[in-house]
Amino acid sequence: xxxxxxxxxxxxxxxxxxxxxxxxxxxxxxxxxxxxxxxxxxxxxxxxxxxxxxxxxxxxxxxxxxxxxxxxxxxxxxxxxxxxxxxxxxxxxxxxxxxxxxxxxxxxxxxxxxxxxxxxxxxxxxxxxxxxxxxxxxxxxxxxxxxxxxxxxxxxxxxxxxxxxxxxxxxxxxxxxxxxxxxxxxxxxxxxxxxxxxxxxxxxxxxxxxxxxxxxxxxxxxxxxxxxxxxxxxxxxxxxxxxxxxxxxxxxxxxxxxxxxxxxxxxxxxxxxxxxxxxxxxxxxxxxxxxxxxxxxxxxxxxxxxxxxxxxxxxxxxxxxxxxxxxxxxxxxxxxxxxxxxxxxxxxxxxxxxxxxxxxxxxxxxxxxxxxxxxxxxxxxxxxxxxxxxxxxxxxxxxxxxx
Amino acid sequence: xxxxxxxxxxxxxxxxxxxxxxxxxxxxxxxxxxxxxxxxxxxxxxxxxxxxxxxxxxxxxxxxxxxxxxxxxxxxxxxxxxxxxxxxxxxxxxxxxxxxxxxxxxxxxxxxxxxxxxxxxxxxxxxxxxxxxxxxxxxxxxxxxxxxxxxxxxxxxxxxxxxxxxxxxxxxxxxxxxxxxxxxxxxxxxxxxxxxxxxxxxxxxxxxxxxxxxxxxxxxxxxxxxxxxxxxxxxxxxxxxxxxxxxxxxxxxxxxxxxxxxxxxxxxxxxxxxxxxxxxxxxxxxxxxxxxxxxxxxxxxxxxxxxxxxxxxxxxxxxxxxxxxxxxxxxxxxxxxxxxxxxxxxxxxxxxxxxxxxxxxxxxxxxxxxxxxxxxxxxxxxxxxxxxxxxxxxxxxxxxxxx
Numbered sequence: 011x012x013x014x015x016x017x018x019x020x021x022x023x024x025x026x027x028x029x030x031x032x033x034x035x036x037x038x039x040x041x042x043x044x045x046x047x048x049x050x051x052x053x054x055x056x057x058x059x060x061x062x063x064x065x066x067x068x069x070x071x072x073x074x075x076x077x078x079x080x081x082x083x084x085x086x087x088x089x090x091x092x093x094x095x096x097x098x099x100x101x102x103x104x105x106x107x108x109x110x111x112x113x114x115x116x117x118x119x120x121x122x123x124x125x126x127x128x129x130x131x132x133x134x135x136x137x138x139x140x141x142x143x144x145x146x147x148x149x150x151x152x153x154x155x156x157x158x159x160x161x162x163x164x165x166x167x168x169x170x171x172x173x174x175x176x177x178x179x180x181x182x183x184x185x186x187x188x189x190x191x192x193x194x195x196x197x198x199x200x201x202x203x204x205x206x207x208x209x210x211x212x213x214x215x216x217x218x219x220x221x222x223x224x225x226x227x228x229x230x231x232x233x234x235x236x237x238x239x240x241x242x243x244x245x246x247x248x249x250x251x252x253x254x255x256x257x258x259x260x261x262x263x264x265x266x267x268x269x270x271x272x273x274x275x276x277x278x279x280x281x282x283x284x285x286x287x288x289x290x291x292x293x294x295x296x297x298x299x300x301x302x303x304x305x306x307x308x309x310x311x312x313x314x315x316x317x318x319x320x321x322x323x324x325x326x327x328x329x330x331x332x333x334x335x336x337x338x339x340x341x342x343x344x345x346x347x348x349x350x351x352x353x354x355x356x357x358x359x360x361x362x363x364x365x366x367x368x369x370x371x372x373x374x375x376x377x378x379x380x381x382x383x384x385x386x387x388x389x390x391x392x393x394x395x396x397x398x399x400x401x402x403x404x405x406x407x408x409x410x411x412x413x
Numbered sequence: 414x415x416x417x418x419x420x421x422x423x424x425x426x427x428x429x430x431x432x433x434x435x436x437x438x439x440x441x442x443x444x445x446x447x448x449x450x451x452x453x454x455x456x457x458x459x460x461x462x463x464x465x466x467x468x469x470x471x472x473x474x475x476x477x478x479x480x481x482x483x484x485x486x487x488x489x490x491x492x493x494x495x496x497x498x499x500x501x502x503x504x505x506x507x508x509x510x511x512x513x514x515x516x517x518x519x520x521x522x523x524x525x526x527x528x529x530x531x532x533x534x535x536x537x538x539x540x541x542x543x544x545x546x547x548x549x550x551x552x553x554x555x556x557x558x559x560x561x562x563x564x565x566x567x568x569x570x571x572x573x574x575x576x577x578x579x580x581x582x583x584x585x586x587x588x589x590x591x592x593x594x595x596x597x598x599x600x601x602x603x604x605x606x607x608x609x610x611x612x613x614x615x616x617x618x619x620x621x622x623x624x625x626x627x628x629x630x631x632x633x634x635x636x637x638x639x640x641x642x643x644x645x646x647x648x649x650x651x652x653x654x655x656x657x658x659x660x661x662x663x664x665x666x667x668x669x670x671x672x673x674x675x676x677x678x679x680x681x682x683x684x685x686x687x688x689x690x691x692x693x694x695x696x697x698x699x700x701x702x703x704x705x706x707x708x709x710x711x712x713x714x715x716x717x718x719x720x721x722x723x724x725x726x727x728x729x730x731x732x733x734x735x736x737x738x739x740x741x742x743x744x745x746x747x748x749x750x751x752x753x754x755x756x757x758x759x760x761x762x763x764x765x766x767x768x769x770x771x772x773x774x775x776x777x778x779x780x781x782x783x784x785x786x787x788x789x790x791x792x793x794x795x796x797x798x799x800x801x802x803x804x805x806x807x808x809x810x811x812x813x814x815x816x
Contacts, residue, residue, distance in 0.1 A: 034462040059437040175778040185778050232659050244745065249652035255747020256635050259780035262744035267671065267737060267775055279775070334670060339745055341665035342647065344658020372670055372682070375578040375588050377662035 026166050029077055029104060029404055031068075035060055037406055039068035040077070040099075044123065044405065045223045047098035048081050054097070069097060077103045099123055104404065105161060107154050108169040108397025109147050110213060110389060113138050113188050113240075117389045118150035120158055120165070121397040125224045129157040130390050138189040140199070148203050166404040167207035169396030170200065171216040173241060175258050181210045181411035184258065187277060188241070197411030207410035209400050214261055216395030217351075217387070218245025218252045219402050226347055226383075234345040236263060236336060237387065239353025242284050246343055263335050264288070283335045287328035289353070295324040311357050322360075329361025333368025336382065341374045348380055351387045358384050429569050432480055432507060432807055434471075438463055440809055442471035443480070443502075447526065447808065448626045450501035451484050457500075472500065480506045502526055507807065508564060510557050511572040511800025512550050513616060513792060516541055516591050516643075520792045521553035523561055523568070524800040528627045532560040533793050541592040543602070551606050569807040570610035572799030573603065574619040576644060578661050584613045584814035587661065590680060591644065600814030610813035612803050617664055619798030620754075620790070621648025621655045622805050629750055629786075637748040639666060639739060640790065642756025645687050649746055666738050667691070686738045690731035692756070698727040714760050725763075732764025736771025739785065744777045751783055754790045761787050 031037045038058045043049060046057070054065050072078040081096050101122035109118040113135075120129040131153045135146045147170060155162040174186030181197015183189070201208040211219075218235055221227050226235075227247050235245045242264030246253040253260045264284040265277060273291070275282035285291055289307055296310045297303050299320035305313075313321035336348055350365070352358060362384055370378060403410055434440045441461045446452060449460070457468050475481040484499045504525035512521040516538075523532040534556045538549045550573060558565040577589030584600015586592070604611040614622075621638055624630050629638075630650050638648045645667035649656040656663045667687040668680060676694070678685035688694055692710055699713045700706050702723035708716075716724035739751055753768070755761060765787055773781060806813055 033464070061436070246746070248656055249654040251652040253651055253746060255780065256749035257747060257779040257782045259743075259778050260745065260747035262777045262780065265744055265775075265777045266741050277777070338669050338741065340662075341668055342663065342742055342745060343649070343656060344660060344663035346659035372668075374665045374668045374680070375662050376660040377658065377665065379660045 026104060026164050027075070027077075029075075029166070031405065031407060033068075035064050036068040039065055040072060040405055041223075043069075043072075043078055043097045044099050044401075045228055048096035049098070050096050076100055101126065102161065102164065104166045104401070105158065105164045106167065106169065106397040106400040106404075107151055107165050108171065108216070108393045108395065108400065109150055110392035110396060111143055111147065111170060111172050111189065112389065115389070116143065116146040116150050117393045118147075118154050119390055119393040119397055120154040121394060121401075123401055125220055125394055125398045125401060127390060127394055129154055130393070131157075132389070138191075140191065140194055140196075143189070144196075144199055144203065147200060151204055151206075165206065167209055167400040167410050168200065168204055169209045169211060169216065169398075169400040170196065171211050171213040171392060171396035171399070172196070173213050173243075176210055176212040176215075177258055178209065178211050178215075178254070179409070181208060183210065201411045201413045205413045207400075207412055209396075209403055209410045211396060211399045212258075213392055213395065214243035214245045215252055215254065216399045217392060218247055218261075218395075220391070220395040220398035221245070221349065222247050222252055223398060223402060226349060230346050232343070232345045233347040233349065234339060234343065235349040235351055236332070236339075237351050237353065238287070238332065239289055242287055242332070242335075244339060246339075246345070248343060248345070263339055266335050266338055268334050268338065269331050283331050286331045287335075292324050292328050295327075296321045299324070311360065314357075314360050325357075325360040326364045329364030330368045332361065333365035334372050336365070337369045337372030337374075337377075340369075340377045340380045341372070344377060345380055348382045350382060350384045352384070353387060353389075358386075429507060429567050430478070430480075432478075432569070434808065434810060436471075438467050439471040442468055443475060444626075444808055446472075446475075446481055446500045447502050447804075448631055451499035452501070453499050479503055504529065505564065505567065507569050507804070508561065508567045509570065509572065509800040509803040509807075510554055510568050511574065511619070511796045511798065511803065512553055513795035513799060514546055514550065514573060514575050514592065515792065518792070519546065519549040519553050520796045521550075521557050522793055522796040522800055523557040524797060524804075526804055528623055528797055528801045528804060530793060530797055532557050533796070534560075535792070541594070543594065543597055543599075546592070547599075547602055547606065550603060554607055554609075568609065570612055570803040570813050571603065571607055572612045572614060572619065572801075572803040573599065574614050574616040574795060574799035574802070575599070576616050576646075579613055579615040579618075580661055581612065581614050581657075582812070584611060586613065604814045604816045608816045610803075610815055612799075612806055612813045614799060614802045615661075616795055616798065617646035617648045618655055618657065619802045620795060621650055621664075621798070623794070623798040623801035624648070624752065625650050625655055626801060626805060629752060633749045635746070635748045636750040636752065637742060637746065638752040638754055639735070639742075640754050640756065641690070641735065642692055645690055645735070645738075647742060649742075649748070651746060651748070666742055669738050669741055671737050671741065672734050686734050689734045690738075695727050695731050698730075699724045702727070714763065717760075717763050728760075728763040729767045732767030733771040735764065736768035737775050739768070740772045740775030740777075740780075743772075743780045743783045744775070747780060748783055751785050753785060753787045755787070756790060756792075761789075 104123045118131045119127045173188040175184040183194040197210045237243045244261035244263035265282045267281040269281045269286040271280045273285035275285035507526045519536045521534045522530045576591040578587040586597040600613045640646045647664035647666035668685045670684040672684045672689040674683045676688035678688035
């Protein structure tokens with residue numbers, strides 16, 4: 011275990027402690043301890059199918075290096091019979107920084123190895139030019155490093171999550187309609203600026219990675235997360251991993267052509283789910299029918315709550331098309347649980363009933379047994395997803411864009 | 414390795430040679446040899462991430478028991494430098510029987526461990542009652558066992574594939590619209606009748622398993638197979654395995670609500686893909702517009718080939734809605750390759766153009782780079798899928814319904 015000298019002049023450029031997991035078995039064992047700890051060796055053996063000897067071989071160096079600790083004192087005497095000595099990770103032995111890039115704001119968080127948020131920072135941005143965004147991301151990271159102090163040396167990497175088509179391996183934002191970007195080598199630019207490994211990830215995939223290791227995925231065999239807000243996205247966890255898409259595209263539930271042809275989407279296509287159900291589309295519909303172009307989203311929500319017929323109709327339409335899209339996804343992929351996660355606004359009451367109605371109508375056979383759970387996500391959660399992606403890449407030894 | 418005495422009185426009840434792979438590493442190594450063989454030990458080490466010692470430990474008993482052979486004579490001297498001694502399975506060391514149940518026919522095949530068809534049998538059925546189907550499956554299996562002779566003792570199990578919602582673990586056909594079945598414990602019934610382990614699988618999933626291990630999946634990281642005919646189904650291979658669906662339902666592309674509401678589907682819903690694009694729907698549309706209820710599917714195809722406007726329109730409509738459904742699936746799941754597999758009829762020319770047009774129109778961003786490959790499947794291929802499912806379950810040590 012690396013211990014930090016308080017006299018170290020520049021904690022930022024110091025290399026973080028090296029977590030080196032050289033075999034698939036070591037990765038598997040560490041992942042179990044990270045995501046399921048505290049966990050006994052017997053349970054690791056059972057869950058991984060590895061022999062006890064193989065588990066011990068994998069665990070010993072992790073304890074020596076300070077990434078894993080044995081909870082002996084804690085458990086001894088608590089349960090009758092043989093003591094359990096469960097294993098858990100040292101949450102601060104490695105840290106992560108995650109940044110979510112929005113069109114009007116950059117949000118950064120510093121987290122423990124278990125993706126618990128320690129510090130966060132929100133910086134408004136005036137435009138979405140690459141220069142403006144890079145400057146904001148660098149400021150956010152500097153601020154978080156300052157908050158971390160000496161511990162900044164323990165940061166394994168910087169994760170940045172962006173809406174759109176992202177080439178994670180190359181660190182390139184291939185296409186982001188939200189930012190108006192095309193083929194931007196963001197990973198390379200930021201790795202040079204920040205002198206740190208950088209991981210660029212699609213924002214919904216990053217959120218799904220956080221749920222895979224530190225959320226609903228810990229116990230569910232398969233799950234989907236559907237995010238609703240300015241865009242409508244979907245992350246999938248199937249057969250033990252997040253679905254990435256062979257060409258970098260997956261989970262594009264917002265662009266399933268399930269709405270009437272007459273609705274034009276911002277992507278240029280007709281009949282996309284987003285054309286009816288994104289917060290922008292809902293607002294536009296209510297502004298048009300009320301002939302009040304000055305309405306804000308909050309005004310629109312208030313109108314619907316007050317029973318205004320056209321506002322209620324717009325939210326109903328959105329709920330129905332989202333429910334239909336969720337059914338289409340469930341019929342194809344068959345997840346056990348679907349998290350429907352709204353962006354900050356708590357306005358589920360306005361469409362949850364329609365969403366569940368449409369889902370039940372279109373779910374095929376026992377696909378209807380999928381559990382639909384509504385939840386809400388803050389922008390900090392999106393940034394936490396980017397931090398979780400760095401943690402996962404570090405554990406798996408997957409390459410980030412090097413400094 | 415079990416050797417068969419030709420004097421053995423009843424080859425059928427003799428237990429097949431036991432392939433016992435006790436650790437995940439042994440399963441992984443054997444799977445590589447089965448699906449990628451002939452393959453050198455170095456390549457197995459590289460592909461599995463296991464140590465050379467672990468590979469040798471897994472391989473040795475397989476060679477001793479006769480499931481794996483070393484191709485030393487064959488390779489020595491063929492390539493310069495160090496000899497390779499590649500490993501491959503003994504294709505006849507274990508056999509499999511697969512049966513596909515259709516509404517009017519039961520098709521059975523006997524295969525090698527590499528799912529190569531050795532014998533096949535087609536038996537017409539008068540109705541789809543459980544009794545009629547069970548009798549036909551038993552006859553088909555008896556006929557294949559007779560064809561195999563003494564080798565019948567090497568059959569690891571009987572796979573039966575059925576369209577609909579299937580509980581593979583319990584061997585229960587939960588719902589099959591094609592057969593009019595609900596909660597039929599087919600696995601239990603057949604295991605008792607046949608005195609053999611039985612595996613019941615959804616037909617499209619079984620076809621996908623065959624492609625996973627012995628087809629396009631050998632080299633593709635992700636793929637989808639879309640089957641077109643009386644029904645329209647989809648099998649998905651993602652993150653190293655076939656997608657099963659937490660509730661047994663997945664790949665129901667035929668019931669995505671992408672067609673106009675006015676089309677009523679056999680499932681009772683409106684606007685399903687099948688309501689426009691199944692062979693039955695295409696035929697019904699052409700019969701109605703031509704006012705010729707006596708037309709056969711072949712007549713309808715001939716009419717379209719001759720340029721009959723309403724026949725061409727019906728195939729165009731089918732092609733467009735299938736292409737849209739393929740795009741929806743690709744946008745969600747992101748496969749590298751999509752096999753579009755027609756049932757025997759070679760009528761792709763009638764809708765392939767429209768299918769590709771609609772796919773290109775609705776594919777999102779680089780999802781459009783997915784390779785769409787049209788191919789055709791015979792009913793023997795469907796039965797082979799059921800045989801492949803038995804092979805996979807045997808290798809993985811997954812439970813079948815025991816005799």
